[in-house]
Amino acid sequence: MHDTKLSIGGCYSLLLILAATIGLIEYGGLIAQPGSLLLTLTFWGSIIQGAVAVAAVTALVRAQWIASLRRELLALYPLLLLLALLFALLWPQLDLFPWSDHPTIWLNRPFFMGRNLVSLLLTFLAGRQLALHSTSGAPFKDRYAVIYLATFVLSQSLLGFDWLMSAAFPWISTMFGLYFFTEALYAGIAVSGLAMLLYFRPRMQTAPKDTVRHLRDVGLLLFGFSILWAGLFFAQFLLIWYANLPEEVHFVTERLASFPERELCWLFLLGLFLVPFVALLGSQAKGDLRFVSAVSLLVLSGLFAERLFILLPAIPYHGGALLLYNGLIFVMLLLVLHSSERLLPSASFLTKD
Amino acid sequence: MARQLFFDDQQTFLQQLEQLLSDGIPSGQLDVRTPYHLSEIDTLLGQPPSKLPLFALGGALAGFGGGFLLAALTSLDWPVITGGKPIVAVPAFLLIGYLMTILIGSLASFAGFLLLARLPQVDALLEEQDFDSRFIITIADEVAPCTTPN
Amino acid sequence: MQNTSSTEQIEQDVLAAMSRPSRCYLACIFLAGLVFLGGMALWSRQIALGMGVAGISHPVGWGVYITDFVFWVGIAHSGTLISAVLYIFRARFRTSFNRAAEAMTIFALMVAGLFPLIHLGRVWLAYFLFPYPNQRQLWVNFRSPLVWDVFAVSTYMLVSLVFFFVGLVPDLAIVARRRPGFIGKIYRLASLGWVGNSQQWRHYTKLYFFLAAFATPLVASVHSIVSWDFAVSIVPGWHTTIFAPYFVAGAILSGTAMVITLVIPMRRLLRLETYIPISHIESIAKILLLTSLIVGFAYVVEQGLAFYSGNLYEMEQFRFRALGDYRLLFWIMVSCNAILPLTLFVGRLRRNLAYLFILSLLVNVGMWLERFVIVVTSLARDFDPYAWGNYTPSFTEIGITAGSFGLFFLLFLLFIKILPVLSITELKER
Numbered sequence: 029m030h031d032t033k034l035s036i037g038g039c040y041s042l043l044l045i046l047a048a049t050i051g052l053i054e055y056g057g058l059i060a061q062p063g064s065l066l067l068t069l070t071f072w073g074s075i076i077q078g079a080v081a082v083a084a085v086t087a088l089v090r091a092q093w094i095a096s097l098r099r100e101l102l103a104l105y106p107l108l109l110l111l112a113l114l115f116a117l118l119w120p121q122l123d124l125f126p127w128s129d130h131p132t133i134w135l136n137r138p139f140f141m142g143r144n145l146v147s148l149l150l151t152f153l154a155g156r157q158l159a160l161h162s163t164s165g166a167p168f169k170d171r172y173a174v175i176y177l178a179t180f181v182l183s184q185s186l187l188g189f190d191w192l193m194s195a196a197f198p199w200i201s202t203m204f205g206l207y208f209f210t211e212a213l214y215a216g217i218a219v220s221g222l223a224m225l226l227y228f229r230p231r232m233q234t235a236p237k238d239t240v241r242h243l244r245d246v247g248l249l250l251f252g253f254s255i256l257w258a259g260l261f262f263a264q265f266l267l268i269w270y271a272n273l274p275e276e277v278h279f280v281t282e283r284l285a286s287f288p289e290r291e292l293c294w295l296f297l298l299g300l301f302l303v304p305f306v307a308l309l310g311s312q313a314k315g316d317l318r319f320v321s322a323v324s325l326l327v328l329s330g331l332f333a334e335r336l337f338i339l340l341p342a343i344p345y346h347g348g349a350l351l352l353y354n355g356l357i358f359v360m361l362l363l364v365l366h367s368s369e370r371l372l373p374s375a376s377f378l379t380k381d
Numbered sequence: 382m383a384r385q386l387f388f389d390d391q392q393t394f395l396q397q398l399e400q401l402l403s404d405g406i407p408s409g410q411l412d413v414r415t416p417y418h419l420s421e422i423d424t425l426l427g428q429p430p431s432k433l434p435l436f437a438l439g440g441a442l443a444g445f446g447g448g449f450l451l452a453a454l455t456s457l458d459w460p461v462i463t464g465g466k467p468i469v470a471v472p473a474f475l476l477i478g479y480l481m482t483i484l485i486g487s488l489a490s491f492a493g494f495l496l497l498a499r500l501p502q503v504d505a506l507l508e509e510q511d512f513d514s515r516f517i518i519t520i521a522d523e524v525a526p527c528t529t530p531n
Numbered sequence: 532m533q534n535t536s537s538t539e540q541i542e543q544d545v546l547a548a549m550s551r552p553s554r555c556y557l558a559c560i561f562l563a564g565l566v567f568l569g570g571m572a573l574w575s576r577q578i579a580l581g582m583g584v585a586g587i588s589h590p591v592g593w594g595v596y597i598t599d600f601v602f603w604v605g606i607a608h609s610g611t612l613i614s615a616v617l618y619i620f621r622a623r624f625r626t627s628f629n630r631a632a633e634a635m636t637i638f639a640l641m642v643a644g645l646f647p648l649i650h651l652g653r654v655w656l657a658y659f660l661f662p663y664p665n666q667r668q669l670w671v672n673f674r675s676p677l678v679w680d681v682f683a684v685s686t687y688m689l690v691s692l693v694f695f696f697v698g699l700v701p702d703l704a705i706v707a708r709r710r711p712g713f714i715g716k717i718y719r720l721a722s723l724g725w726v727g728n729s730q731q732w733r734h735y736t737k738l739y740f741f742l743a744a745f746a747t748p749l750v751a752s753v754h755s756i757v758s759w760d761f762a763v764s765i766v767p768g769w770h771t772t773i774f775a776p777y778f779v780a781g782a783i784l785s786g787t788a789m790v791i792t793l794v795i796p797m798r799r800l801l802r803l804e805t806y807i808p809i810s811h812i813e814s815i816a817k818i819l820l821l822t823s824l825i826v827g828f829a830y831v832v833e834q835g836l837a838f839y840s841g842n843l844y845e846m847e848q849f850r851f852r853a854l855g856d857y858r859l860l861f862w863i864m865v866s867c868n869a870i871l872p873l874t875l876f877v878g879r880l881r882r883n884l885a886y887l888f889i890l891s892l893l894v895n896v897g898m899w900l901e902r903f904v905i906v907v908t909s910l911a912r913d914f915d916p917y918a919w920g921n922y923t924p925s926f927t928e929i930g931i932t933a934g935s936f937g938l939f940f941l942l943f944l945l946f947i948k949i950l951p952v953l954s955i956t957e958l959k960e961r
Binding site for chain 2: 542668669670671672673675679682686693694697701704705707708719720722723724725728731732733734735736737738741742745746748749752756956957959
C-alpha cells in the first residue's frame with residue numbers, strides 16, 4: 029500500500045514549495061491587488077499557533093481533556109515556519125498600512141518587519157523544541173511549554189496590534205492582544221475538532237472509551253470558548269458603543285454601514301457564538317461527532333469572516349488569490365494532521381494522561 | 382420489619398447491592414444511603430436521568446427574558462433619554478438579561494433540587510435519622526404498605 | 532475508596548477545629564471586633580456630620596471608598612474561581628481550599644456591599660437603587676453602569692450563598708451527628724434533614740454541577756461590570772477596552788493572594804497539614820503567577836498603547852501615573868503585582884510557605900494600590916488642566932477602610948469555629 033504520510037523532510041520541502049508558490053503569485057504579475065497575503069496570514073497565524081498552544085496548555089496543566097489529540101495538534105509545529113516565511117513575503121507590501129507614509133517610533137517598516145519576524149521565528153523554534161522534547165522520551169518538563177506559550181502570547185499580541193489594529197491606525201483598542209490570543213486558542217480547539225473527524229473512526233477501534241470522552245471534551249471546550257469569546261467581544265463592543273467617541277466609534281459604524289462587512293459581522297457572530305452555543309448546549313450534542321466537527325468548521329469560518337470584517341475596509345484584496353492561498357494552506361494542514369504519527373513518532377507524554 | 386445492612390467499604394457494598402438486585406429484589410424496595418455520591422448506584426438501580434436540567438434551562442430562559450423585559454418595559458414606561466442612549470438600549474439591557482439568566486437559573490435549579498430530592502425532609506428530622514459515614518442498604522418488607530385495598 | 536477508620540479520622544480532624552476556642556483565638560476576635568467597631572463609629576460620625584469628613588471633593592469625587600469597594604469585590608472572586616471553575620476543570624486540589632474560599636467570597640461581598648452605601652452619604656435612601664413599583668412611578672436607569680453593579684453584586688451574593696450552602700448540606704448533617712444536644716439539633720435543621728440516599732445524591736451532584744456552570748461565567752462578568760463603572764466613561768485612563776479582562780485577572784490575583792494569606796495560618800493553627808498538602812498550595816501559587824502575568828501584560832499594553840495612539844490626553848494620563856504625584860504608589864503597585872510574583876517561576880519559592888505568605892500580603896497591598904491609582908489618578912488629571920487637583924484620604928476614610936478589614940477577619944474567624952473549614956464529604960470521596 030502506498031503511504032501518504034509526510035516525513036519531516038518532505039514536510040519542510042512542501043512548506044518551501046508552498047511559500048514559493050504564494051510568493052510567485054503575489055509578485056509574478058498575476059494579480060494586481062496585494063492584501064490577500066495579509067488576510068491569509070492573519071487567519072492562519074491564529075489557527076496554527078493556537079493549535080500548538082492548546083497542546084502546550086493541556087500538557088502544562090496535566091489536563092486529561094483531549095489528551096489523545098495532543099500529538100496531532102503538536103505535530104503542526106512545522107507550519108509555524110510557514111508563517112515566518114509568508115510574513116517575510118509581506119515586506120514589499122507594507123504600504124498597505126496607513127502609517128507607512130508617516131512612520132512613528134513603533135510603526136516603521138524596519139522595526140515592524142524585524143519584531144514580527146523575530147517573534148514568529150522564536151515561536152517556531154519554541155514549538156519545535158517542545159515537539160522534539162516530547163519525542164525524546166524524557167519525563168515532561170514544564171519549561172518547554174511555558175517558553176512556547178510566552179512566545180505565543182507575544183506573537184499573537186503582535187498579530188492583534190500590528191497586523192490588524194495598525195491597518196486602522198490611529199484607532200486603538202487595548203483589548204486586541206488578549207482578544208486575539210484567546211481567539212487563537214479557540215481556533216486551536218476547533219482544529220482538534222477537525223482532527224477528530226480524521227481520527228475518530230480508527231481510534232474508536234483501539235481506545236473507544238478515551239475517544240468518546242475526548243470528543244466530549246472538545247465539544248465542551250468549544251461550548252465554553254463560545255461563551256468566553258462572546259464575553260470578550262461584548263466587553264469590547266459595549267465600551268465603544270457606550271462612550272460613542274467619534275475617533276473610536278467610526279471603526280464600528282463604517283463597517284456596519286456597508287456591504288459586505290455588515291453581513292460578515294452577522295456571520296461571525298453566528299459562527300463564533302450563537303450557533304456553537306445553541307448547538308452544543310445539550311449534553312448529547314457535545315458527544316456527537318457530526319455536531320462537534322460541524323461546529324469546528326463553523327468556528328474557523330467565523331474567524332475568517334471576522335478577519336475580513338476587520339481588514340476589508342482598510343486593504344484591497346484579490347478574491348481568487350485569497351481563495352487559493354487559504355485552500356492550499358488548509359490542504360497542507362490536513363496533510364500534516366494526517367501525518368502526525370510519522371512526524372512525532374514516540375510522543376509518550378502526549379498520548380498518556 | 383425492614384432489614385438493614387451496613388458496610389464499611391465501597392467495594393463490598395457495591396458487590397452486595399449487585400447481588401441483592403440479581404436475587405430479584407425490586408429496586409423500589411431498596412433504600413441506599415452513602416456518604417458520598419457513587420454514580421454506579423444510579424446505573425445499578427436503573428434510575429432515570431435527573432430532571433434538574435429542565436429547571437436550570439427554564440429558570441435561565443425566564444431570567445433572560447424577564448431581565449431584558451424588566452429593563453425595556455420600565456424604560457418605555459417613562460421614556461426619558463439619558464446619556465444619549467436609545468430608550469431601549471439593547472447592549473445595556475442584554476447585560477441585565479444576562480445577569481438575571483444566571484440568578485434565576487441558579488435559584489430555579491436550587492428550588493428544583495429541593496423539590497426533586499424531597500428536601501427539607503421533615504420525617505428524617507423528627508425520627509432523628511442520621512447521615513451515616515457508612516454505606517447502608519435498607520430492604521423494605523416483602524408486603525409493602527402501599528398494598529392497601531382501594 | 533476509604534474504609535471507616537479513615538473516614539472517621541477525617542471527620543475528627545476537620546471537626547477538631549470547631550472545638551473550644553483558645554485564648555489566642557479570642558484575642559484575635561476581640562482585636563478584629565475592636566477595629567470593626569472603630570470603623571463603624573467613624574461611619575456613624577460621617578452620617579451625623581456629612582460627607583465633608585471624607586477627603587473626596589472636586590475633582591476627585593471617587594476616592595478610598597470606591598477603591599475599597601473594588602478591592603473587596605475582587606477579593607471575593609477567587610472563592611468562586613476555586614469552587615466553581617476548578618470544579619468544572621476537574622482540578623483535584625480545590626478540595627483543600629474550596630470551603631474557606633467560598634466563605635471568603637461571601638464575607639468579602641458583604642464588606643464590599645457596604646462601601647457604595649458608605650459612599651452614598653444618605654444611606655437611608657439606598658433602597659432607591661433597586662427597581663420596585665412605587666408611588667412616584669420611577670424606575671432605576673438601566674442604562675447606568677451603577678445599576679448594572681447593583682444587579683451584578685446582588686446576583687453574585689445570592690448565587691454564592693446558594694453555592695456555599697449547597698456545598699455545606701452533607702457536612703452540616705455530619706456535624707449534627709457528632710454534636711450532642713441542642714446545638715446538634717440546630718445543625719440538623721440547617722442540613723434540611725439530609726440522609727444521603729441515592730435519590731438525594733443523584734440530584735445533588737447535578738445541582739452542584741449546574742451551580743458551578745452558572746457561577747463560572749458570573750465570576751468573569753461581575754468584575755467586568757465593576758470595571759465598566761469606570762470604562763464606559765470617556766475619562767483618559769479609564770476608557771480602555773482591556774479593562775474587563777484586566778480587572779477580572781486582577782480580581783483573581785488579589786483573591787488568590789487573600790486565600791493564601793488566610794489558609795497558611797489556618798492550616799498551621801488548626802493542624803490541617805495532611806488535608807492541605809504543600810503541593811496543593813503550590814497549585815494555588817501557580818494561579819497567582821498566571822494572573823500576575825496577565826495583570827503585568829495589561830500594564831504594559833495600557834502604557835504602550837497610550838503612546839502608540841499619540842492621543843495627547845491618554846499620553847499625559849499615563850505619564851502622570853508613572854512620574855506624577857502618585858508615582859510612589861504606582862511603582863509599589865507595579866512591583867508588588869507584576870514583578871515580585873515572577874519569583875514564583877522558581878519551584879522552591881512556590882513551596883516555601885513563609886515566602887508565599889509574605890508575598891501574598893504584598894500582592895494584597897499592591898492590588899489595593901492598583902485600584903487607588905486607577906480611581907484617583909484619572910480623576911485628578913482629567914481633560915481640562917484648570918480642573919486638575921490631587922486627593923489625600925482623610926482619617927475617616929482610612930479608619931473605615933481599617934474597619935472593613937476588621938469586619939472581614941471577624942467574620943472569617945467566626946466561620947472557622949462554626950462551620951467545617953474543609954469539605955468533609957469531598958475529602959472522603961478523594
